[in-house]
Amino acid sequence: MLRLCGTHNDAVLLAFASLLGWGYMFFFIMPFRFTGPFVIMIYKMLFNDVLRFLLIYIIFLAGFSQSFFILFNENGFLGYMSSLKHCFLGLLGDFDLDYYTEGSHPFISVSFLMCYIIVVTILLLNLLIAMMGDTYADVKRSAKKLWHLERARIALDVESSMSTSERKLKAHKYWVEVQGERYLQVEQVNNELFKSKDEEEDEND
Secondary structure, eight states, X not given: OTTTTTOSOHHHHHHHHHHHHHHTHHHHHTTSTTTHHHHHHHHHIIIIIIHHHHHHXXXXXXXXXXXXXXXXXXXXHHHHHHHHHHHHHHHTTOOOHHXXXXXXXXXXXHHHHHHHIIIIIIIIHHHHHHHHHHHHHHHHHTHHHHHHHHHXXXXXXXXXXXXXXXXXXXXXXXXXXXXXXXXXXXXXXOGGGGOOHHHHHXXXX
């Protein structure tokens, strides 16, 4: 359709659609006990830990980028974007020391660079790792409850997408009728067969 309209951005849209399509696979592996808690961990880390880290990091990134922009006497939007690029590469440990020593104020530039490395690369990144570790521990501690909760949410989503006639089919009923009375169907599970090794070790201790 996009090609018929004469647009050349179909490859970009297809790339985004492909990424979103494969990302939707997480919805289908979430009900399983083996993969569900890990999907929840990724979700919580991205939207809690990483988001808070980015909000704080953007402040440091903008501040140091503007400082280097002023020290190097760069002009225009491209000059500021160059400072942003060098600061971002510094977060990854890929910084060019000659770039900072060849400016008009090499001592101040290198001092700012050292402060940036200490605050952002060492402090903030380790803080992010610590927050992710806490999130992992919290999710692992309540993995079974979260797994059951996500299964219930998915079942509710599937049921909500069904029509009224489909929900009334016998195959989708949650109850059975015995002598004119309804009884809720309950699946009895032997929990001893589904205990993990960690739970067995805790009981033995």
